[in-house]
Structure formats: structure tokens, C-alpha cells
Amino acid sequence: MDSGTTTSLPTDNPFAASEFEIRKQRGANRNQWIMFGFCAVLVVPLVLILVDIFAKAAPVLSWHYIWDNPVNKGKEGGLWAPLVGTFYLVIGSLLFVAPVGIFAAIYLNEYAKEGPLNRAISIAVTSLAGVPSIVHALFGLGAFVLGMLPAINRFIADPDNPKSRWEAGLLTASLTIAVMNLPVIITSAREALGAVPIAFREACWNLGASRWQTIRTIVLPNSLSGILTGIILTVSRAAGETAPILFTGATYFKYIADQGWAKIFPYSIREPFVAMSMHLHVISTQISQMPEVMRYGAAAILIALILFINSFAIGLRVWLRGRKRW
Amino acid sequence: MAVPHPNTLRSGEDASSARIRGAQTRRNSNLFDLLEKPIELVIRLCGWSCIIGLAAIFLFIFREAAPMVPKLDWVHFFTSPRWIPNPAEGNEPSFGALALIVGTFATTFIALAISVPLGLGAAVYIAEFAKGKVKETLKIIVELLAAIPSIVWGFIGLMVLGPLIKDIFSAPIQPIWGIFIRSFLGLLIGILLIPIGRRYLWKNAGTKVHIALCWTTIAVCLTAAFFGLAPLGSRFEDFVGGWLSDAWGSVMVKLHLAPSESGAAQGTNLLTGGIILALMSVPLIVSLSEDALRAVPDSFREAALALGANPWETVRRVLFPAARNGLLAACMLGMGRAIGETMAVLLATGHNNRIPEALTDPVRTMTATIAAEMGETVHGSDHYRTLFILGIVLFVITCGVNIASDLIVKGVKKANKA
Numbered sequence: 001m002d003s004g005t006t007t008s009l010p011t012d013n014p015f016a017a018s019e020f021e022i023r024k025q026r027g028a029n030r031n032q033w034i035m036f037g038f039c040a041v042l043v044v045p046l047v048l049i050l051v052d053i054f055a056k057a058a059p060v061l062s063w064h065y066i067w068d069n070p071v072n073k074g075k076e077g078g079l080w081a082p083l084v085g086t087f088y089l090v091i092g093s094l095l096f097v098a099p100v101g102i103f104a105a106i107y108l109n110e111y112a113k114e115g116p117l118n119r120a121i122s123i124a125v126t127s128l129a130g131v132p133s134i135v136h137a138l139f140g141l142g143a144f145v146l147g148m149l150p151a152i153n154r155f156i157a158d159p160d161n162p163k164s165r166w167e168a169g170l171l172t173a174s175l176t177i178a179v180m181n182l183p184v185i186i187t188s189a190r191e192a193l194g195a196v197p198i199a200f201r202e203a204c205w206n207l208g209a210s211r212w213q214t215i216r217t218i219v220l221p222n223s224l225s226g227i228l229t230g231i232i233l234t235v236s237r238a239a240g241e242t243a244p245i246l247f248t249g250a251t252y253f254k255y256i257a258d259q260g261w262a263k264i265f266p267y268s269i270r271e272p273f274v275a276m277s278m279h280l281h282v283i284s285t286q287i288s289q290m291p292e293v294m295r296y297g298a299a300a301i302l303i304a305l306i307l308f309i310n311s312f313a314i315g316l317r318v319w320l321r322g323r324k325r326w
Numbered sequence: 327m328a329v330p331h332p333n334t335l336r337s338g339e340d341a342s343s344a345r346i347r348g349a350q351t352r353r354n355s356n357l358f359d360l361l362e363k364p365i366e367l368v369i370r371l372c373g374w375s376c377i378i379g380l381a382a383i384f385l386f387i388f389r390e391a392a393p394m395v396p397k398l399d400w401v402h403f404f405t406s407p408r409w410i411p412n413p414a415e416g417n418e419p420s421f422g423a424l425a426l427i428v429g430t431f432a433t434t435f436i437a438l439a440i441s442v443p444l445g446l447g448a449a450v451y452i453a454e455f456a457k458g459k460v461k462e463t464l465k466i467i468v469e470l471l472a473a474i475p476s477i478v479w480g481f482i483g484l485m486v487l488g489p490l491i492k493d494i495f496s497a498p499i500q501p502i503w504g505i506f507i508r509s510f511l512g513l514l515i516g517i518l519l520i521p522i523g524r525r526y527l528w529k530n531a532g533t534k535v536h537i538a539l540c541w542t543t544i545a546v547c548l549t550a551a552f553f554g555l556a557p558l559g560s561r562f563e564d565f566v567g568g569w570l571s572d573a574w575g576s577v578m579v580k581l582h583l584a585p586s587e588s589g590a591a592q593g594t595n596l597l598t599g600g601i602i603l604a605l606m607s608v609p610l611i612v613s614l615s616e617d618a619l620r621a622v623p624d625s626f627r628e629a630a631l632a633l634g635a636n637p638w639e640t641v642r643r644v645l646f647p648a649a650r651n652g653l654l655a656a657c658m659l660g661m662g663r664a665i666g667e668t669m670a671v672l673l674a675t676g677h678n679n680r681i682p683e684a685l686t687d688p689v690r691t692m693t694a695t696i697a698a699e700m701g702e703t704v705h706g707s708d709h710y711r712t713l714f715i716l717g718i719v720l721f722v723i724t725c726g727v728n729i730a731s732d733l734i735v736k737g738v739k740k741a742n743k744a
Contacts, residue, residue: 024636024639027638028636028637028638028639032451032637032638035447035448035450035455036451036455037447038447038448038451039447039448039451039452039464042444042468042471042605042608042612043464046471049482049486052486053482053486099372100375101372103368103369104369104372104373104376106372106373107369107370107373108373111366111369111370111373112373120377121373121374121376121377122732123732124376124379125376126728126729126731127380127725127728127729127732128376128379128380128383130659130663130666130724130727130728131380131383131721131724132665132666132667132693132720132721132724133476133666133667133668134666134668134693134696134697134717134720135383135666135720136383137696137700138387138390138696138700138714138717139382139386141390142387142390142714143382143386146705147386179379182375182376183376186376210362211362211366212362213362237473239475240473240475240476240477241475241476242475242476242477242668242669243476243668243669243693243697246697246701247701277477280477280481281673284480284481284484284485284673285484285672292485295481295485299481302477302478303474303478306474306475306478307470307473307474310469310470310473311470314469314470
């Protein structure tokens with residue numbers, strides 16, 4: 001930002017800036033300041049808001065708040081049940097999306113040739129990334145809850161025993177989130193694969209390796225950390241989304257065991273669960289006379305979770321850039 | 327893009343000898359390599375997964391909506407603001423989505439009016455002016471902003487921004503005057519501070535730390551002036567007297583900036599939703615426009631500098647025209663995000679199914695309607711199917727925006743190649 005203050009130059013200097021140039025330079029400096037102001041407007045109020053949320057949440061933040069289950073519709077107690085729900089939701093969606101997304105990226109980067117099909121796939125990736133989350137929710141409702149579950153129930157469930165029926169739950173919500181995250185992971189994995197120099201592949205082929213051998217032994221190991229960064233970003237997105245799980249398995253409240261193994265493995269994949277983002281939605285809009293501090297507490301924990309996951313991804317990327325050898 | 331593998335057919339070679347050559351290369355194979363063919367098949371299938379997914383989304387939503395398509399009065403749907411899905415006994419339900427569509431586009435418009443200048447300005451600063459640590463920090467902050475989930479934005483709108491907006495706009499007229507005073511004071515302090523700082527503080531500053539400290543001070547002062555001087559504003563109000571604010575208030579009402587009767591009855595309204603959506607779409611616009619600016623070859627910048635242009639002229643006369651399509655695409659994707667956003671607008675726009683008449687009227691968007699009503703409908707009812715039709719409308723709009731922006735960017739790539 002050091003813009004030379006040309007005014008102090010002596011006037012007999014043949015290289016002195018003219019009045020016009022000085023004015024121009026001043027205008028340029030001003031515009032630069034305005035743009036910096038935009039950055040400040042973007043950053044400073046948000047930092048203040050986040051600090052405000054954490055300050056208002058401070059009275060409840062403790063390990064008990066994380067480790068205890070919500071009591072009395074979330075008015076008391078902690079956040080354990082939704083946190084565990086979010087954890088399993090993330091794991092479930094990763095199980096579906098990670099292999100498919102990485103394979104799709106491999107296809108796009110290593111196999112696909114320029115042409116209409118490839119073009120259609122890239123357009124589909126961007127379009128899928130832009131589909132609103134509520135439309136994903138409708139899709140999950142139509143395809144998984146109303147399409148897949150009845151089919152499963154017809155084969156598996158005992159018609160006389162309603163407890164053996166599969167309900168909308170972890171499975172359907174994970175699938176919905178997985179479809180939503182597919183373009184995210186494809187884009188980032190493709191970027192990671194594309195960063196491996198073409199010479200590596202050519203060297204491998206010249207040693208007689210087939211295409212898949214090259215991918216397995218050269219391309220994937222060299223891009224693994226980049227792919228990992230993409231997966232972490234997917235995790236953060238899956239943990240924060242609310243709309244897609246609204247009708248596909250998340251429920252307002254669920255009481256889970258307070259101790260023993262059932263506290264760590266509370267949900268079966270075929271029954272409704274509670275998640276962090278859903279919990280925040282419920283306690284901030286659906287319950288009257290909710291103590292403010294509980295709302296701020298849930299928001300603070302969710303923000304902290306997401307920022308932690310993302311900082312981890314950023315840190316990984318910075319570390320990677322430092323030790324890249326090509 | 328994929329390079330042909332040596333195993334592919336060479337010129338003057340028949341298929342069988344190519345296969346033999348391929349087989350020779352696979353002598354030292356383990357299980358993974360023996361499965362090469364099936365794995366390739368799986369990879370191909372996964373490669374098409376996005377197309378399959380997109381088609382499946384349309385198919386399944388359409389399947390749920392289909393029985394309603396011939397039954398729905400489409401003209402009524404697009405022209406009537408009367409959305410009464412569950413009327414009182416004996417009345418016909420009315421599915422008029424005009425207010426919802428207007429609500430969606432009104433919030434999107436306000437969001438874009440804020441986020442496009444903000445996002446482009448910040449992108450230009452990050453891409454062209456910021457250096458070293460400042461640049462890295464800003465990029466990381468923008469990335470973290472993009473990661474904050476929509477429900478948290480909604481929460482901020484509901485709990486933090488909403489009360490603020492309500493304070494500023496409520497109790498008929500006076501506080502509108504207050505916000506002008508406040509922003510004016512903030513601006514004045516900022517403008518005064520900048521030359522003072524330039525002259526005395528960092529002209530001879532040795533380290534970048536000093537410079538960064540000065541910037542932070544100014545930014546904090548600006549924001550504090552804007553948000554913190556509310557009491558001063560109202561005291562000034564008392565001092566000047568009521569007639570000025572009354573006159574100002576009537577102008578505001580005429581300009582449709584404040585509703586006539588009661589000010590902002592609730593903090594969650596069109597303006598709050600628009601600001602929240604703007605903050606949500608800014609990170610996307612910043613990162614995409616920054617990519618577009620970085621894609622302009624350095625030779626363009628060097629040529630501009632060689633002609634004697636200063637950095638700002640380079641940006642305005644050279645980089646903006648060169649990156650025009652990329653910037654446009656960034657704004658369009660920001661718009662797509664604002665249209666499709668659900669949880670934030672569900673919490674932050676208030677719930678009022680009317681065409682907004684003023685900036686601080688509560689509105690309702692298509693996405694929020696689906697999210698709020700889907701849980702309460704009977705599966706298979708007309709209401710339920712109409713919500714799916716709203717979903718199709720949303721899907722078509724956002725897909726159109728995305729494909730259009732994709733085509734615009736591709737246009738840029740072709741132009742660069744030529």
C-alpha cells in the first residue's frame with residue numbers, strides 16, 4: 001500500500017509528476033482504500049458478531065455442555081445427542097460419497113477424452129453443485145424415504161412387527177447429504193489429481209504399467225493429501241447442512257442413553273436421529289421460552305466445530321504446499 | 327485432460343497384438359491389477375454419477391409432483407399472491423405463488439445489490455493489491471466465511487442482525503434518521519483518520535506490523551462509529567427537534583424505505599434476509615472473481631504498466647474487461663446461491679406471505695415455504711404435490727443460472743485460446 005506521495009518532489013525536477021498525474025495517483029490511492037474498506041466491511045463486523053455469539057454463550061460452555069444429553073427439550077443439559085448424531089451422519093455420508101466422488105474424479109481426470117460426454121459431465125457437476133439444498137431435501141424425500149424404504153421394508157421387515165420396519169433415519173439422511181456433496185468432492189479431488197505432473201504418469205507407463213496400475217501406484221499416492229483436504233471440506237459441509245435432513249431422517253428430539261455403550265452408539269441406521277444443525281434450528285425457532293444462553297451455546301459449538309474442521313483442512317493444505325517436491 | 331495410454335491401439339497394429347503387448351506389461355500383478363477391467367467399469371459408472379444424480383433429482387421430484395401438474399391452475403399459480411393451502415372449512419385452497427416468487431427475487435436482489443460491489447471490490451483488493459501475509463490472511467478468512475453453515479447465518483439474522491434492524495427502523499420514523507447520522511459519523515471519522523494516519527503514522531513506518539496495526543485501528547473505528555454511536559444519534563435527534571425527522575420520515579415512506587404505520591414490526595424482514603444472503607454469497611463471489619482475475623495473463627498487466635497506467639487504471643481498463651465473463655459468472659453463481667438458500671431465509675426473513683411494499687416488510691421465499699410446510703402436510707395431498715412443483719421451479723431456475731454461467735466461462739476460455 002505504499003503509494004508514493006509525489007507532492008514533495010522539487011518543482012524543477014524534469015521527472016516531477018504533473019498536476020494531472022498527481023490527481024490521478026490520488027484517485028488511484030483512494031480507490032485502493034475503498035477496496036480495502038470493502039474487505040474490512042466484510043471481515044470486521046463478522047468477527048465482532050462471532051465474538052458476540054461466543055461471549056453470550058460463555059456461561060454454558062464447559063465439558064459438561066458437550067458430554068451431557070439435552071434435557072427438557074434442550075432447555076437444560078448439553079449437546080451430546082446431536083453431536084453424536086452429526087458424527088454418524090458425517091461418517092455415513094462419507095461412506096457413500098468418498099468412493100464415488102474419487103472414482104468420478106479419476107474418470108474425469110484420467111480416462112475421459114475431450115468430447116460432448118465429458119462436457120455434459122462437467123456441466124452436470126456444476127449444476128449439481130448449484131441445486132438448492134431444499135431441492136436435495138425433496139429429492140431425498142421422494143427417492144430414499146418414499147422410494148427406497150418401502151422397497152426395503154417389503155423384503156426385510158416383518159409385517160406383523162412394526163418395530164422391524166425401517167424408518168427415515170441415518171441411512172436416508174446420509175444418502176441425501178452424499179448426493180449433495182458429490183460435486184464438492186469431485187471438484188476438489190479432480191484438482192488434486194490434476195496437480196500430479198503428467199511426466200509422472202508417462203514415466204510409469206514407460207515402465208510398462210497399465211493405466212490402473214499407474215493410477216493406483218503413482219497418481220493416487222501423490223495426490224492423496226489433496227484429496228484428503230477435499231474430504232475434510234465435505235465433512236464440514238455435511239456437518240453444517242440442515243435443509244437436506246429436515247424431512248429425510250432428522251427429528252426434533254430423541255432421548256438417548258445417558259451412560260454405557262449406548263451413549264456412544266445410540267442410533268441405528270433405520271431410525272430417526274438428531275443432529276447439531278437441526279438442534280440449533282429447533283431450539284432457536286420451534287421452542288418457546290428457550291433460554292437465550294442455550295441458543296447461543298449451540299450456535300457457538302456448531303461454529304467452533306465447523307471452523308475447527310476447516311482450519312484443519314487449511315493447515316493441511318499449507319503444510320502440503322511447503323513439502324511439495326515438484 | 328487424459329493422454330492416450332501406450333496400451334491403446336497404435337497405428338499399423340491390430341487389436342490382438344496390442345492386447346498381447348498389454349498382457350506382457352501386466353506380469354507382476356496383484357489382486358488389484360487383476361481386477362483392472364471391473365475397476366475401470368466402476369470408475370466409468372462413477373464418472374457418470376453426476377449426470378445420473380441430476381436426472382434422478384428431476385425424475386423423483388417430478389414423480390411426486392406429477393399428479394398435480396394437470397390439476398394445478400398454472401395462471402393462478404404464477405399471478406396470484408394468495409397462498410392458502412389449508413383454508414377454513416368449506417373454502418377452496420388457493421395455490422398462488424406470486425408472493426413467494428416475488429419474495430425470493432426481492433431478497434436475492436437486495437443480496438446482490440450488497441454483495442456484488444462488496445465481493446468484486448474485495449476480490450480486486452485480494453488479487454491485485456494485497457501482498458504477503460495480508461493476502462493469505464484475507465483469503466483464509468474468506469474461505470472460513472464460506473464454510474459457516476446456513477443455519478448459523480439464519481441464527482445470526484434472527485438473534486443479532488434482526489434486533490439491530492428492528493432498533494434502527496422501528497418506532498415510526500426517528501431511528502432512520504439515526505442510522506444516517508451514524509453512518510455519516512462513521513464515514514467522517516474514517517475519512518479524517520485516513521489522511522492523518524497516512525501523514526503521521528506509517529509514512530516512515532519501518533515494519534509491516536505497524537501498517538497492519540494502523541489499518542486495524544481504522545477498521546475498528548469505522549465499525550464502532552457505525553454500530554456504537556446510536557445514543558449519540560438519538561441525542562442529536564432530540565437536539566434538532568421533531569420536525570426534521572418528521573419530514574425525513576415522510577420522505578422515507580414515500581420512497582418505500584419504511585412502512586407507513588409501525589416501522590419494522592419485527593426484526594426478521596426483507597432487509598435482514600437480504601443482508602444475511604449477501605454475507606453468505608460474498609465469499610463465493612470473492613473466490614470465483616479472484617480466480618477470474620488471476621486467470622488474466624501477466625503480460626496484460628505488464629503491457630498496461632509499460633504504457634504508464636497506475637495499478638487502479640490497470641484494474642479498471644485492462645483487468646475488468648479481460649476478466650469480464652469470469653466476473654459475470656461469479657456474480658451469477660452468487661445469485662444462484664442466494665435464490666436457493668433455505669435455512670438462512672427461513673429464520674431471517676420473517677414469515678409473511680404478502681408481496682413486500684417496503685424494505686422492512688417481512689417476506690417469504692419459495693425455499694422457506696417448502697421447508698416450513700413440508701413437515702406439516704399429508705403425503706399425497708394437493709398441498710404436498712404443489713410444494714414439489716415449487717421445488718421444480720427452483721430446480722429449473724438454479725440449473726438455468728448455473729448452466730448459463732458455465733457457458734459464459736467456457737466462452738472466455740475459447741476466447742483466450744484464440
